[in-house]
Amino acid sequence: MTEHTGRHASSQDQNETLIMPAIPGQEQPAEAHRAAGRHSSGAGAAEAGQKPAWPVPGSGSTWGDRDGGSDWPDTSDRPARDDRPARDDRPSAPGPAASEPRSASPAPATHRNGSRGARPLRLVWVYPDLLSTYGDRGNLLVLMRRAQLRGHEVEPVEVKSDEPVPEDGDIYLLGGGEDLPQILAANRLRADGGLNRAARQGAVVFAVCAGYQLVGHQFGGVDGEPMEGLGIIDVSSGRGEQRGVGEVVADVDPALGVPRLTGFENHQGVTRIGPGARPLARVSLGVGNGDGTEGAYAGKVLGTYLHGPALARNPGLADLLLSWVVGPLGQLDPSAEEWARQLREERLAATAG
Secondary structure (H helix, E strand, O other): OOOOOOOEOOHHHHHHHOOOOOOOOOOOOOOOOOOOOEEOOOOOOOOOOOOOOOOOOOOOOOOOOOOOOOOOOOOOOOOOOOOOOOHHHOOOOOOOOOEOOOOOOOEOEEOOOOOEEOOOEEEEEEOOOOOOOOOOHHHHHHHHHHHHHOOEOEEEEEEOOOOOOOOOOOEEEEOOOOHHHHHHHHHHHHHHOHHHHHHHOOOEEEEEOHHHHHOOOEEEOOOOOEEEOOOOOOEEEEEEEEEEEEEEEEEEOHHHOOOOEEEEEEEEEEEEEOOOOEEEEEEEEOOOOOOOEEEEEEOOEEEEOOEOOHHHHOHHHHHHHHHHHHOOOOEOOHHHHHHHHHHHHHHHHHHOO
């Protein structure tokens, strides 16, 4: 393995890539205690969409109306997996809260064990040299921005594919990629083991497209042959007959309290959700998993096919991930949400009718 020494991105590098300007007077930490990874340096809003008529899934779908009154699958009888908390232990989605001003000094981050300390919130961008298509780096920027606006100090870490994955991150981000980089990423992540250990210890994992597939049990290789995934979430993916390309609109599992999703997909994957996970959303436009659902989640692991980037177009989803680390979040000042609001309105209007 090639030896690397991590570097902090300069403030100029960060400001050139931020969706919104950097917060005056708030500098990135310059800690030297991280063994590997590069430090680097987003925007949001949420409005509920009207619930569409659900598509009827085919035989064998993960969907069902067991009691005649619910569109979402009943998982109360599912056993808890031994590597993540039972569904009842899942952190609750952020609820409505009064608007609160940004703290003058950074708020302490909540550690995964629930204690609070002075260290920054650690966002780990996994293998950007292999998994980062369709602007998926924007997911990192949005999480940074929305955490900073609430007074949290943030430490972003870029981990290249020849570097070990640190186990002390709070949120791990994986993006999309082509077939060969996806296979290489899966092989290296399995051999490294850091991401699996972090997930078992309670870290949040947010995976997009190829990243979503490889955190499951298996995915389709270059010729559709089954490839071994990481097994972090109970899903399995393969190669479908048709490619899903274009806009996606999907309504999120009500248990998560997140508004309608909007995004862009470009994949030929078909994903089946096992009993240890739940569908993230139901599709009203687009392909998603291929059975009327989109994405999946279990514990603090969440995967989706949505690019856009997903968190720029769905800031409510970004806030859900942050709340799984720091607890309930207050609402942001409306002026900080304006660009995200305009983007969502534009994309949802473009897909209406």
